[in-house]
Amino acid sequence: xxxxxxxxxxxxxxxxxxxxxxxxxTAFACIVLLLFLGSLYSRSFLSPxxxxxxxxxxxxxxxxxxxxxxxxxLGQIDLSVPWSVAAGAMMACAAAAYGPAGVVLAIPFGxxxxxxxxxxxxxxxxxxxxxxxxxxxxxxxxxxxLMVVYTGGFSPQDSAxxxxxxxxxxxxxxxxxxxxxIWALIGAAMVxxxxxxxFGRTVYGIGNRERAAYLSGIDTRRVVMIAFAVSGGLSAxxxxxxxxxxxxxxxxxxxxYLLPSIAAVVLGGTSILGGRGSYLGTVAxxxxxxxxxSILSVMQMPEAGRQIIYGVVIVAMLLLYGRxxxxx
Amino acid sequence: MKDWRYWLAEQRGTLxxxxxxxxxxxxxxxxxxxxxxxxxxxxxxxKGVLLAFVAMAQTLVVITAGIDLSVGxxxxxxxxxxxxxxxxxxxxxxxxxIAVLAVGLxxxxxxxxxxxxxxxxxxxxxxxxxxxxxxxxxxxxxFPGGSVNEDLxxxxxxxxxxxxxxxxxxxxxxxxVIWVPFSRSVLGRAAYAAxxxxxxxxxxxxxxxxxxxxxxxxxxxxxxxxxxFLTFFTYTGDAAYASxxxYTLFSIAAVVLGGVSLFGGKGxxxxxxxxxxxxxxxxxxxxxxxxxxxxxxxxQGVILLIAVSLGAFALFRVRNRLEWFL
Numbered sequence: 167x168x169x170x171x172x173x174x175x176x177x178x179x180x181x182x183x184x185x186x187x188x189x190x191x192t193a194f195a196c197i198v199l200l201l202f203l204g205s206l207y208s209r210s211f212l213s214p215x216x217x218x219x220x221x222x223x224x225x226x227x228x229x230x231x232x233x234x235x236x237x238x239x240l241g242q243i244d245l246s247v248p249w250s251v252a253a254g255a256m257m258a259c260a261a262a263a264y265g266p267a268g269v270v271l272a273i274p275f276g277x278x279x280x281x282x283x284x285x286x287x288x289x290x291x292x293x294x295x296x297x298x299x300x301x302x303x304x305x306x307x308x309x310x311x312l313m314v315v316y317t318g319g320f321s322p323q324d325s326a327x328x329x330x331x332x333x334x335x336x337x338x339x340x341x342x343x344x345x346x347x348i349w350a351l352i353g354a355a356m357v358x359x360x361x362x363x364x365f366g367r368t369v370y371g372i373g374n375r376e377r378a379a380y381l382s383g384i385d386t387r388r389v390v391m392i393a394f395a396v397s398g399g400l401s402a403x404x405x406x407x408x409x410x411x412x413x414x415x416x417x418x419x420x421x422x423y424l425l426p427s428i429a430a431v432v433l434g435g436t437s438i439l440g441g442r443g444s445y446l447g448t449v450a451x452x453x454x455x456x457x458x459x460s461i462l463s464v465m466q467m468p469e470a471g472r473q474i475i476y477g478v479v480i481v482a483m484l485l486l487y488g489r490x491x492x493x494x
Numbered sequence: 495m496k497d498w499r500y501w502l503a504e505q506r507g508t509l510x511x512x513x514x515x516x517x518x519x520x521x522x523x524x525x526x527x528x529x530x531x532x533x534x535x536x537x538x539x540x541k542g543v544l545l546a547f548v549a550m551a552q553t554l555v556v557i558t559a560g561i562d563l564s565v566g567x568x569x570x571x572x573x574x575x576x577x578x579x580x581x582x583x584x585x586x587x588x589x590x591x592i593a594v595l596a597v598g599l600x601x602x603x604x605x606x607x608x609x610x611x612x613x614x615x616x617x618x619x620x621x622x623x624x625x626x627x628x629x630x631x632x633x634x635x636x637f638p639g640g641s642v643n644e645d646l647x648x649x650x651x652x653x654x655x656x657x658x659x660x661x662x663x664x665x666x667x668x669x670x671v672i673w674v675p676f677s678r679s680v681l682g683r684a685a686y687a688a689x690x691x692x693x694x695x696x697x698x699x700x701x702x703x704x705x706x707x708x709x710x711x712x713x714x715x716x717x718x719x720x721x722x723f724l725t726f727f728t729y730t731g732d733a734a735y736a737s738x739x740x741y742t743l744f745s746i747a748a749v750v751l752g753g754v755s756l757f758g759g760k761g762x763x764x765x766x767x768x769x770x771x772x773x774x775x776x777x778x779x780x781x782x783x784x785x786x787x788x789x790x791x792x793x794q795g796v797i798l799l800i801a802v803s804l805g806a807f808a809l810f811r812v813r814n815r816l817e818w819f820l
Contacts, residue, residue: 243617296802297756299561299617303743304799311792318788421735425621438615470636473629480622481608489613 189435189487193450196483200457208464218343224456225349226334226408227426228449232356233400234427235448236393239360241373241440242291242298244397246283247427249309251420254280254402255409256313259324272327276406277399283309284398288391298394317417330410345407352400357445369393373440429480430455435487507753508765514751515772522775525782532657538778539659540651540727542771546665547720548741549748549770550673550763551602551713556749558706559689559758560609560616564624565717566742568601570733571631572721577640577731580722587643595718601627602714606707624742631733638732647726661723665767668719673763676712685709689758747798748773773797 204211230247237244244250258276261268268275283305290301336344360366368389371379380386404423409415434451436443458479462472502509522538523530548565555562572594579590601623608619654660676682684705687695695702720741725731752769754761777794780787 290803294803300746300750300756300802301799303746304795304802307743307795307798308792309795311789311795314791315788418736421739425625428618428621432618438618468636470629470632473625473632475629477622477624477626477629480625481612481614481619484614484618484622485608485612490615 187435187444187447189433190444190447190450192483192487193434193447193454197450197454197457200454200461204457204461204464207461218341218346220456220460221453222343222345223460224452225343225345226404226411227423227430227456228349228452229352229407230401230404230423231427231430231448231452232352232445233397235431235434235436235443235445236356236369237298237397238428238431238436238438239369239373239440239443240390240393241376242390242394243428243438244284244287244302244394244401245299245424246287246302246306246309246398247401247424248418248420249306249313250280250283250398250401251405251408251423252415252417253283253309253313254405255415255419256317256405257402258330258406259326259409259415260316262327262330263324269327269329273329273333273403273406276409277402280402280405281395281399283402284395285391287398288394291394292387292390313417325414326409326412330406331413332410334407334410345411348407353445353449360445365389365392370441373437373442375441425476425480426455426459433480433483439490505762507761508768511752511765511768511772515768515775518772518775518779522779522782525779527782532653536651536653536659538775539662541778542774543661543665544720544724544727545741545744545748545770545774546767547668547716547723548745549752549766550668551716551720552742552745552749553752553754553761553763553766554676554685554709554713554716555616556754556756557689557758557761558685558709559692560706560710561746561756562605562620562710562713563617563742564601564605564620564627565713565745566738566740567624567627567631568598568714568717569721569724569741570738571601571627571634572598572718573724573728574631574635574640574731574733576722576725577642578634580642580646580725582643584643587646590643591722594722595715598714598716598718598721599711600714602711602717603707605714606710609710610703610706624738628733628735628738631738635731635733638730638734640731642725642729644729647729650723650726664723668716669764669767672712672716676708677762681705681708686759690760743798744773744794745770747794747801750801750804 201211210216230251234244234247254276257279258272261272261275286305286308287298287302290296290305291298294301332344333348334345338344338347360369368379368384368386371382371384372386372389376386401420401423405415405420408419412419430451431443431448432438432451433454434443434447434449436447458476459472462475467475519538523534526534528534548569551565551568552562555565575597576590576594579593580587581590605620605623608614608623609616612619650660650664652660654663677686680701681704684695684700684702685708687698687700688702688706692702748770749761749766750756750769751772752761752765752767754766754769773794776797777790780790780793785793
């Protein structure tokens, strides 16, 4: 296929499609395809209730993937998601056990713990120059160790507060789950930060070439540090919401969110090398992953089959449009 | 400079790991209730060798400036497979061992093909293939179970001449058969060159693709050998997600302790072996000092955090701030 025909076709398309990233378009096309396949399997797939339910489930992943995207845009990665999620959930539930003040402070305290994990990551990556993949694995192990010591190796007995349950399962606006509203708010804030503020431009700049950003007078280390803190905080907030959804925290509740959050960001067209990507793509990636999970569970695929299909789909989609340029 | 000083500079990481291991092992055995006996050494060796194999696998990939987050899952998958195949008559057992090793090679080759020829980032690609390997392992063993040829297992986990742990002998043999030829071959040099500077290596006509592919493939094989030994020790196959993740994580810790640079091109599998043995010994120190086992994950996590932070000392040698940004 030649460039000219592609350009010719694109030239006749509406402006918003011409400007869109092919990866984002592919992701949305895959969503439509999945919905189509699902509707062949069962009629109820296209019902508003089912779609809204999927959106609600997607919003937990969406909140976590938002933080992951910020870090990936820097060209780094945050592998401490599993235990940031679990620590946020467990600490929020634990705070709730300490009287009325604890109940009020439960959510901020959970998020605060996630931010702390993120700050340790940020110090390691930005100031000690340790590869992010390694330091975040290490803080993940430390967070796990702390939680194991705290809980005694069992799932904690403290339950979520009313506010946490309301945020995750309530309806402030009739018909729209609160979790979806929260995701929309966080997403809107992220879009604003990335496109309208200096901080956002700096993030893209560092992702493209940290050296150049540094030479332009940007305190790159502070930006990297803040991004990791935000990522940790959002992971923990996702954990708080999940705890509210299940009304308690569990040991391995975060394990199921590491691969999906990275996959959602990368499938949405954000370059894993950093510096390129849009939040719209991440939204598409999150919905795509959630729908895939949902279809597999509706088809009563066992856990083993789900893991296999999941890995294969991610590799296949990345091979479609996530490849690095050919050497030199 | 004299030759031996070059050699010393090259082997500094390995020797440091060896030193840490010896010090830790002396502390361990001198506080162990049973003291320095063949039994204590055998148990410690059997635990350490598992991690040593996985760490060797990780080293091969890390040398090429990549990372393999699926080694723990290949380890689990081959464990589950071995609990089906490595049984029966000596002939069947031999075929089973060969099949298990072949599957490990295949897993490594898949990783290599996706990363090198598919041009995907090793982190994401190996997390995804790790999910696939874990899924297959879970299909093979939804519940822990299975069996293994116990004569072979006992021979591999016992002692040679009643003194030397057989697993250490096996580790030594594997190093001689796989690591030494690889690191001295053209492909091994290509793997080092690719990790050190891919552009320069490419310009010099080094076969970097084949070198990296060989590294990923052999990593799969080494992880499979680890899985085989796990089966010999436990007599069962068990697809435990947490255990696979832990081995991946610990393999990175062992590699770092063993003086292998995570930026590629520097270090050796011998160092990683000592790193693995040291890491295991440090983790077990808690037991001889009678701490609550609940503290072990935290203790290991803190060691890992300290180990990876040691690399930050290189910052003191940076003269130009621009060198912060590679």
